[in-house]
Amino acid sequence: MTIPSSTPLLALKGISKQYGHVQALSGVDFQINRNEIVGLLGDNGAGKSTLVRIMSGVEFPDSGQVFRDGQPATIKSRKDSEKLGIETIYQDSALVGSASIMRNFFAGRELTKGLGLLDTHKMNAIVMDILVNMVRISGINSPDILVEALSGGQRQAVAIARAVYFKTAMLLLDEPTSALSVRETAKLLEHLAELKREGVSAVFITHNLYHAYESCDRFTILSRGQVIGSLAKAETSVRELNDLIVKY
């Protein structure tokens, strides 16, 4: 069975989530299409991070449905979201500072030689190959460098390289530029464009409308837990997006 390319990669329908008395999300519809970068926009507390956590399996919605390629799916754990091809890069990046690049790269998905023993040699070779040839990060010459010794941009690059290697279908980037310098941000936006060429879709969560406008194909705007608009890049402008967010 072939899936028509118009079927969304991931579609969420009527997602609601409540924390105590706070309605974080109410009846949210959200979708990620093939070969698309979606900008998830909204002010603080709009529910962007909650939606990301639900898609990455860290939180479970109170109600709503999830479809992968049009088929119903459940995301109850990180393992589930991994199976659906979802990878998340958090604000503080999903890396452990005190561990090496290689050990972070393969964290939870280590290659072994059997008996649970690590195939360090092979993993090192893969990491270096990806870092040097695909993501092209400057200044990294060994897979044994500890992540805490890297700059914010280099860390993001390692996380993105990991997503590329593990053939992620959808990359969720939660405020990836918040801790980056201007140059590093530019580099990151370049990586995003590259990812798209590799066939990876992405959700880009940010405050910075200019970054979003530059790199995204479509925008979904959240306010107080509800979707207040979903616009394609061609039909909108930075000013209109800004007005939408401010107005609500």
Place this chain on the structure above:
Amino acid sequence: MRQPIVNICLFFFVLQVICIVASLLYPNDFRYVSQTNIGLLLRAIPVLGIISLGVGVLMITGEYDLSVGSVYTLAGYSIALLFGMGLPVWLAVFATLAIAAAIGVTNGLITVKFAIPSFIATMGAMLVVRGVVRWLSEGRTVSFKPDETFSDLLTGSFYGIEAPFIWFIALALLTGLLVHKSKLGNHFYLVGGHEKTAIAVGINSHRVKVIAFALASLAAAIAGILSITRVGTATPAQGIGLELKAIAVCVIGGLFLSGGRGTVLGIVVGACLMYMVEDVLLLLRAPGFYLDVFVGAILVVAVILNTWLTRKAGK
């Protein structure tokens, strides 16, 4: 950040060279390089060393175990009483290790399921297990006199090297393999380094921690068995304070109290250093009654030196 281990090894090496040279220059006043003293060290280091291996693995995952001193004592009683009841010695060993593992798993489950600091959970276990020892022992010492095959295997010597030390090195190699070369070992570091991230990449941090707790308890029990086989007797009051000494050994060896860092080699060197300090002080005829003053001061200096050198190297 490979630095702490390099420093501590260097420190250890320099100290060894100084001691050996001094001992060769003054063979009658400083008998460091005498067969007797080396034999003593090789028998003495393994007890604290093996406990530290377990405590160290747990510290890498970011947790502590204050109950190892009590488990060490319980293991002595357990094997002596079970053997005394007529169980074959190997079965007594197996049962003792199983009991220790169960205590470790309980410590781990209480810590992760109720999300309380392991410092408190295991302090509870420390008191409970010591209480059980009192109840089992009724305050009495027990003796353990297994057949010679068994005691030779644990406390004899092979080609002039003391068996306890061979066991210690074998266990250290095994621990090194687990911690540095295995998938589970990688998870120990990731969970200890940043637990949230480890969970985000799909690592079951609870399972990882419970395993580490079990290993810490097991190591303490192995040390307890080695110790009673050597001495032949266990007293209920023994083992108090070993838990803190083991943590000290790990810190000297370059492990972090916050978890996520450290090497097995560091733990081994830390344990050797700890005993060397005591040994050298006594050989130098430091006042034995006030030994703790010197030991305490030297330990703090060692850690300060290590931290300082590490920072300097990091610049």
Place this chain on the structure above:
Amino acid sequence: MKKTSRREALASMIAGSAALVAASTMPAGSALAQEEKVNVTFIIYTAAGDPFWNPVIQGAQEAAKDRGVSVDIQYADSDPVKQNNLIETAIANKVQGIALVNWLPDAFTANIAKARAAGIAVITFDTDDPKPNATESQAYVGQDFFAAGQRIARKMVEAGDLKKGDHVVAPVEDPDAFYGTERYRGIKAALDEAGITSERLDASPTMATAMTRISQYLVGRPDTKAVIGLGSVVTEVGPQAAAEANVTPVIGGFDLSPGIIDSILSGKMVATVDSGAYYEGYMPIVMLYYFVKYGVPPSSIPIGGTVIDKSNAELVKKWAGTYR
């Protein structure tokens, strides 16, 4: 009221009269015991578990059974604050007698006085304030540590043929232990007289550690002619420690344990000093009982301090851990 109550009352009356009949044929003490037991709190100063206390507890319990005393054994965990709390609890519970170890001079003086003021009988055992009449405790049952120290030191000098200029080490489990300080004072006094040098060693209560520390000391000072353990753990590991250090000093110490007796019988150890532990438990309970019942004043009893060597160790072995 339940229906059975009358039958129960009848039964207890029959039992009561039976007891009366029995009492008339028995010594008065037992009859009184059955009617109304004397309540005594018995405070051991360490944590539970030190085997040294086994004969003491046995003595206290046998005395309690013999005399009809209800004895509550408590442990102070070597903590003066806890021990004071235990004394205060006993006063609050209105017990009739307290037996305690006065192991820290001046620490318990106030509460002993408070107990006496509340009409409670107090006897100290095992260790007492070295100043005469320092507390209001009515009597002390235990070893004279200083004298015992002198005794074992002289025995060791004789057995090891120690001469002027020789050296002796005295390991101890806990450097703060009062028994260690006092016994060592006695040892040092006797050795100084003979011109022999001596030093204490902090060996720890963990057997394996204590053994290693003593061995290391002996490697460092191979001229050491004698090892005198100040307590039971360090005394017990003495012979093996010397063997591991490959030296042959004479070995002796304090207290009794199966291991110590075996060492004496096999000649690896010269002698040890008996603490009279059984009486430490038995006598205070008996004296408290007679004081509470009949006002017989308690009186101090110096016990223990007997040197045990090869000549009398066999008998000790027979009753080790229970009566010795």
